[in-house]
Amino acid sequence: xxxxxxxxxxxxxxxxxxxxxxxxxxxxxxxxxxxxxxxxxxxxxxxxxxxxxxxxxxxxxxxxxxxxxxxxxxxxxxxxxxxxxxxxxxxxxxxxxxxxxxxxxxxxxxxxxxxxxxxxxxxxxxxxxxxxxxxxxxxxxxxxxxxxxxxxxxxxxxxxxxxxxxxxxxxxxxxxxxxxxxxxxxxxxxxxxxxxx
Amino acid sequence: xxxxxxxxxxxxxxxxxxxxxxxxxxxxxxxxxxxxxxxxxxxxxxxxxxxxxxxxxxxxxxxxxxxxxxxxxxxxxxxxxxxxxxxxxxxxxxxxxxxxxxxxxxxxxxxxxxxxxxxxxxxxxxxxxxxxxxxxxxxxxxxxxxxxxxxxxxxxxxxxxxxxxxxxxxxxxxxxxxxxxxxxxxxxxxxxxxxxxxxxxxxxxxxxxxxxxxxxxxxxxxxxxxxxxxxxxxxxxxxxxxxxxxxxxxxxxxxxxxxxxxxxxxxxxxxxxxxxxxxxxxxxxxxxxxxxxx
Numbered sequence: 300x301x302x303x304x305x306x307x308x309x310x311x312x313x314x315x316x317x318x319x320x321x322x323x324x325x326x327x328x329x330x331x332x333x334x335x336x337x338x339x340x341x342x343x344x345x346x347x348x349x350x351x352x353x354x355x356x357x358x359x360x361x362x363x364x365x366x367x368x369x370x371x372x373x374x375x376x377x378x379x380x381x382x383x384x385x386x387x388x389x390x391x392x393x394x395x396x397x398x399x400x401x402x403x404x405x406x407x408x409x410x411x412x413x414x415x416x417x418x419x420x421x422x423x424x425x426x427x428x429x430x431x432x433x434x435x436x437x438x439x440x441x442x443x444x445x446x447x448x449x450x451x452x453x454x455x456x457x458x459x460x461x462x463x464x465x466x467x468x469x470x471x472x473x474x475x476x477x478x479x480x481x482x483x484x485x486x487x488x489x490x491x492x493x494x495x496x
Numbered sequence: 497x498x499x500x501x502x503x504x505x506x507x508x509x510x511x512x513x514x515x516x517x518x519x520x521x522x523x524x525x526x527x528x529x530x531x532x533x534x535x536x537x538x539x540x541x542x543x544x545x546x547x548x549x550x551x552x553x554x555x556x557x558x559x560x561x562x563x564x565x566x567x568x569x570x571x572x573x574x575x576x577x578x579x580x581x582x583x584x585x586x587x588x589x590x591x592x593x594x595x596x597x598x599x600x601x602x603x604x605x606x607x608x609x610x611x612x613x614x615x616x617x618x619x620x621x622x623x624x625x626x627x628x629x630x631x632x633x634x635x636x637x638x639x640x641x642x643x644x645x646x647x648x649x650x651x652x653x654x655x656x657x658x659x660x661x662x663x664x665x666x667x668x669x670x671x672x673x674x675x676x677x678x679x680x681x682x683x684x685x686x687x688x689x690x691x692x693x694x695x696x697x698x699x700x701x702x703x704x705x706x707x708x709x710x711x712x713x714x715x716x717x718x719x720x721x722x723x724x725x726x727x728x729x730x731x732x733x734x735x736x737x738x739x740x741x742x743x744x745x746x747x748x749x750x751x752x753x754x755x756x757x758x759x760x761x762x763x764x765x766x767x768x769x770x771x772x773x774x775x776x777x778x779x780x781x782x783x784x785x786x787x788x789x790x
């Protein structure tokens with residue numbers, strides 16, 4: 300059998316454990332990333348949910364901003380991770396670091412405060428079974444570039460998108476106990492490592 | 497079908513706060529300092545616990561004007577406290593769209609027997625506990641997040657440590673019991689059997705578990721994290737210190753890097769005077785906030 304994929308999870312703050320569990324259940328080896336050298340040798344990277352302002356500050360403090368931007372493998376971000384990947388974010392705090400790896404603009408808390416947080420069934424491209432989306436103070440994708448493919452949408456807004464090696468969700472596939480989005484990410488990682496090899 | 501206020505949505509927000517610091521603030525300016533320092537949420541209050549303790553009187557929910565002012569100042573979640581059992585204060589806080597309600601022993605209890613029925617709300621609740629039985633009773637009432645109580649407003653970590661030792665030790669012990677021993681254990685803990693069983697099987701509480709009450713330094717925060725907390729609440733410890741912005745940043749960095757003693761040493765340097773504090777052991781029994789709640 301092939302070596303398991305080594306997937307990093309950015310672990311400065313947020314729901315690291317939930318992502319780690321999903322990735323391990325799908326057969327990957329998980330590495331928690333708190334410093335730049337922990338990115339070495341990873342096949343892919345997950346940017347978890349959390350508070351994007353706190354994650355942004357901690358990323359900068361740890362000297363991770365440039366190394367994350369320079370990371371060449373597939374990256375999967377959920378919620379705060381989507382914000383971090385975006386090229387632009389409105390309703391944020393000034394100077395919040397954005398990696399600009401995904402050609403989308405997002406509005407933070409674009410679906411409202413916590414009392415408006417919700418669950419909804421989503422139609423996933425290429426799948427018959429709907430996916431349960433858990434949206435928590437979720438960012439709303441307000442603009443996307445021509446290279447950004449929409450894998451799931453809700454009321455006309457994209458909620459799961461892919462641009463090449465970058466996958467991002469405004470909801471939390473890691474909270475709903477359905478491994479299909481993580482499986483899809485690992486599929487991207489496998490394809491990329493074949494191309495790279 | 498779209499559903500609001502499910503347990504997954506409520507406890508999910510707490511999952512997003514893990515590894516973070518939630519700070520007590522009393523003004524918009526303090527809230528901005530907290531956000532800038534990397535707080536994952538703020539607790540909007542009229543007085544921090546140290547002042548409630550010093551000034552006495554009845555402590556109630558904050559004025560909605562105060563809460564709105566803080567909501568407008570920051571983009572991170574805003575929490576607010578309701579008195580134990582005061583479900584109308586909680587209704588008001590829900591109408592104000594706070595992101596979490598803390599049913600808190602720091603305020604003067606409104607009911608000597610009943611906590612709020614938290615299932616009746618869309619807004620999630622965090623509740624305090626001293627031991628695992630109390631934690632599971634709160635979860636059975638619908639709490640979506642737990643914090644150990646400690647002794648708020650003292651700057652003394654000893655009660656927080658006692659409560660964490662109690663909760664996390666009890667979890668480890670439950671994992672050693674056989675299935676047929678859990679019935680008697682649930683009775684002993686005065687907690688629902690299903691929750692006791694869940695903890696025994698999973699080795700943790702079913703909701704995120706933070707620590708509160710007495711955290712005054714970066715080392716205090718890292719101690720809580722090493723003992724098993726998912727994150728920390730810091731009340732008086734930040735805005736009663738000599739240099740709140742620096743202290744806030746240091747506690748945030750210590751909470752993330754809680755096992756890295758070199759980083760802890762660096763962030764502990766030159767912080768100025770932490771909150772003066774008072775020894776929890778020196779408090780008379782009727783001065784202890786931790787004993788409120790049942």
